[in-house]
Every structure is written in structure tokens, then in C-alpha cells.
Amino acid sequence: MSKPTLILVYETEAACRQRLKADGFAEQHALEISYYLAQSTDLAPEFPDIERTCAARGISFLPVELDDAPTVLAGRPAATTLVWTLTDGIAYFRGGAAPALARLNGLPTLGADDSLFALCQDKFRSGAVLSVLGLPTPPAGLARDGEWLVRPPASAAGWFVKPNRLGAKIGIWPDSHCGDLDHALALSRRVHDAYRDAVVVQPYVEGRNVRASFLGVRPDAGPEALGIFFVDSGTDFQTMDDSMALYGDTGAAAIAEGRYTEPELIAVADSQPEAAVHIRSIAAMLMCALGLRDVFSMDFRVETDNTVHLIEFEICPGLPCFDFRSYCRSRWGMSLAEAMAQTAASRFER
Incomplete structure (x- = not known):
């Protein structure tokens, strides 16, 4: 053989x-x-x-x-x-x-199997599925080039506007948290002009940003192996410019020029253990109901009263990014390369 x-x-x-x-x-x-x-x-x-x-x-x-x-x-x-x-x-x-x-x-x-690649890359459809599963994801409207396909619900805190299929949870511009729906439609035109995408328009939710990472280094790894961290970058949400400082040549240049400092990672369980337990239960549901396995990440907003908002999940998380490397070190005591190799070995063993 x-x-x-x-x-x-x-x-x-x-x-x-x-x-x-x-x-x-x-x-x-x-x-x-x-x-x-x-x-x-x-x-x-x-x-x-x-x-x-x-x-x-x-x-x-x-x-x-x-x-x-x-x-x-x-x-x-x-x-x-x-x-x-x-x-x-x-x-x-x-x-x-x-x-x-x-x-x-x-x-x-x-x-995950290939069907989830299509689901998680379409935020509107993904959110609909998460909502049906009873998970705490913000409801959403959908707009394309200044026209509502689905109107969003009312929101006293305003709305958050992000591309439907492009990249992660970023808002592209600093005004992506907007106070009226006319502004949201204007943003949908800008996104369509630049990127040819529709936008998801969700009620803005308060809280700190949380990243939950998972890698099945051991064959029996389950939700307990999740790494759950506040990602404190000093900003409320990530823009396109912020995002481009994380990886590749643009990221290296941003660090070299002093325009970017890695966000601080703080274990959620240290200050809000109830929220961490809730996040693990959400991961367990997604692993069971959707078939998340082996490697994935989830993004949340967590309020001071432990209210948890599931923003989205990813099945191809940024492995070389600072947060995933930190997870491999803190949870598994391994470098990224070691953790990847051991994860593959575990799958072969199964």
C-alpha cells in the first residue's frame, strides 16, 4: 500500500x-x-x-x-x-x-463536506439556516444595488451592512454601521459598484468581538477543544483596510510601517465563563446538525450580560493568522505545522 x-x-x-x-x-x-x-x-x-x-x-x-x-x-x-x-x-x-x-x-x-462550502460563503442563506436551528444569529435583510430583496427588521441601534459573499464579516468602510436604511441602501450601491455583490443588512448588536477556533488534533476532539477568545483590536468592527493588515504582503507592509498592531487575545472564560459555555453549546449544535468537523471557526459578539450573538462560521479559517496560531499553541502546545500534521495523522487513524 x-x-x-x-x-x-x-x-x-x-x-x-x-x-x-x-x-x-x-x-x-x-x-x-x-x-x-x-x-x-x-x-x-x-x-x-x-x-x-x-x-x-x-x-x-x-x-x-x-x-x-x-x-x-x-x-x-x-x-x-x-x-x-x-x-x-x-x-x-x-x-x-x-x-x-x-x-x-x-x-x-x-x-466539512462540500455542501457547507457553499452555505457558509452566502451569509444570507447561512443566517437563515442558523436561525431555523434556533441559534442566536441576528436577523437579516438583503439588498442589491440600492434595491431591497428582503427588508431588514427595525433596529433602535442602527444596522450593520456587509457584503453577502465576499470574505468574512467585515463592513468594508467605517460607516458600515449606519443609522438609517437609506444609508444602508447607499452602501449597497457602493458595494455593488466596487465588488458586484449584494449586502446583508442586520440590526447592529452590541458587544465585544469573539473568535472561536477548532482543530481536531486528536481523533476524539469535540467542543471542549474549542479556543474561545475576545479579539480586542481597539475598533468596533473590521474594515477592508483593517482586514488587509492581517495577511500577505499588505499585512507585512502594515506591520513594518507601524500601521498595524496585532489585536489582543483574551480568553472569554476568564471573565465571562457563562458566555464561553454558551459558545461551546453552539459549536456542539453546529457539529451535530451541520456536520462541522476537523477545522472551523466561528465569530460572535458577546455582551457584558453574557448575551451571545453568533455572527457566522467559517470552514476554511485563516490558519496562518495570529489568532489560529495562538490557538494551536495555547490549546494543543504545538506550532501550526505540528498541529496540521497531527490533525492529518488523526484522520488517517480514524
């Missing part, structure tokens, strides 16, 4: 940017969109370290660019192959094709 092989499939910033420019996106907007794939840029220098840590566990490591994946995955033996999708996407990005390609070739995947 051939040696167990972990195949890490990823889309590059350059490939995405070239495609977007060919499709008529402005240079700056193509740069902003493709930035979301910068985790593949940041992780690439660590491929030799991942290869070494995998080899120590009897596993071969094979990083594969997305465009080469159809050829590489075809005909591989299912018993000794595991496919890990690093970069996702169903609209601007194409990473969601990787788990589907694995299924087409009868290969097992690390992470």
Missing part, C-alpha cells in the same frame, strides 16, 4: 487577481478581493516545515495549486489520500471546487 498522503489544495492571490482583472474588475478592487487568499501566500514558506512534521508521522505532504488539482487528484487511492482545502470560495474564489473534486474522485476530505 502507498504511503499516506496529505494533499493541501489552495488558490493563489495572483491567479485570482488575474481572473478578476480579465473579468473587468478595477485594479484596486481586484487587489482587495484577492487579498482574502493571502493565507496561501503566508503559508507557502512553511510548506517545508509542514512536510517535515508530516514525515515524522509517516505521512507525505503535497501542496497543490487549485488549477492543478483535477490532474493531481485523478486516480489517487482513497485509502491513503486525504484532501485538505486551504482556501474556499464559491463566487470570487474557486476553492469550494476542491472538496467537490475530491468527492468526484472518491477521496476523503479533512474538514
Whole structure:
């Protein structure tokens, strides 16, 4: 039997940017969109370290660019192959094709099945599913280019406006927390003009930002293995500029020029244990009802009275980002490369 092989499939910033420019996106907007794939840029220098840590566990490591994946995955033996999708996407990005390609070739995947790649990348549909499950996610309206598709509910605290399919939970601009629905519609026009996307419009919720990260380093890892941290950056929410300071070349430049300081991570359980318990129960529900497994993250807002708001979940979290590295160190006592290799080994054991 051939040696167990972990195949890490990823889309590059350059490939995405070239495609977007060919499709008529402005240079700056193509740069902003493709930035979301910068985790593949940041992780690439660590491929030799991942290869070494995998080899120590009897596993071969094979990083594969997305465009080469159809050829590489075809005909591989299912018993000794595991496919890990690093970069996702169903609209601007194409990473969601990787788990589907694995299924087409009868290969097992690390992470959620391919149906969840489509769900979590569409915030409006994802929120509807989370709401049906009875989870505490803010209700949402949907607007496209100045027109309401679904009107949002009333909100005394104003509304938060974010792209429906682009990237994470960011608001793009500082005025994404707005006080009237005419402003929300104006923002929907700006988002459509720049990124050709609809916007989700949700009642603004108070609280501190919380990131909950999970990696199934051990075969029996469950919600207790979640790392739950306040992410205190000094701002209420992340804008496009803030987000671009996290990864890749733009992030490195921001740090070098003193324009960015890593947010502080503080364990939620240290000051609000009740909220941490609630978050673990939400993770348990998502693992059971939706099939989250192996690797994922969730974003919350937590109020001082322990009220928890589930904002969204991700099945391709930013592995090389500071928060996920910190989680690997604090929860598992491992570097990112070691944690990735051990997670693959655990899956092969199963």
C-alpha cells in the first residue's frame, strides 16, 4: 500500500487577481478581493516545515495549486489520500471546487463536506439556516444595488451592512454601521459598484468581538477543544483596510510601517465563563446538525450580560493568522505545522 498522503489544495492571490482583472474588475478592487487568499501566500514558506512534521508521522505532504488539482487528484487511492482545502470560495474564489473534486474522485476530505462550502460563503442563506436551528444569529435583510430583496427588521441601534459573499464579516468602510436604511441602501450601491455583490443588512448588536477556533488534533476532539477568545483590536468592527493588515504582503507592509498592531487575545472564560459555555453549546449544535468537523471557526459578539450573538462560521479559517496560531499553541502546545500534521495523522487513524 502507498504511503499516506496529505494533499493541501489552495488558490493563489495572483491567479485570482488575474481572473478578476480579465473579468473587468478595477485594479484596486481586484487587489482587495484577492487579498482574502493571502493565507496561501503566508503559508507557502512553511510548506517545508509542514512536510517535515508530516514525515515524522509517516505521512507525505503535497501542496497543490487549485488549477492543478483535477490532474493531481485523478486516480489517487482513497485509502491513503486525504484532501485538505486551504482556501474556499464559491463566487470570487474557486476553492469550494476542491472538496467537490475530491468527492468526484472518491477521496476523503479533512474538514466539512462540500455542501457547507457553499452555505457558509452566502451569509444570507447561512443566517437563515442558523436561525431555523434556533441559534442566536441576528436577523437579516438583503439588498442589491440600492434595491431591497428582503427588508431588514427595525433596529433602535442602527444596522450593520456587509457584503453577502465576499470574505468574512467585515463592513468594508467605517460607516458600515449606519443609522438609517437609506444609508444602508447607499452602501449597497457602493458595494455593488466596487465588488458586484449584494449586502446583508442586520440590526447592529452590541458587544465585544469573539473568535472561536477548532482543530481536531486528536481523533476524539469535540467542543471542549474549542479556543474561545475576545479579539480586542481597539475598533468596533473590521474594515477592508483593517482586514488587509492581517495577511500577505499588505499585512507585512502594515506591520513594518507601524500601521498595524496585532489585536489582543483574551480568553472569554476568564471573565465571562457563562458566555464561553454558551459558545461551546453552539459549536456542539453546529457539529451535530451541520456536520462541522476537523477545522472551523466561528465569530460572535458577546455582551457584558453574557448575551451571545453568533455572527457566522467559517470552514476554511485563516490558519496562518495570529489568532489560529495562538490557538494551536495555547490549546494543543504545538506550532501550526505540528498541529496540521497531527490533525492529518488523526484522520488517517480514524
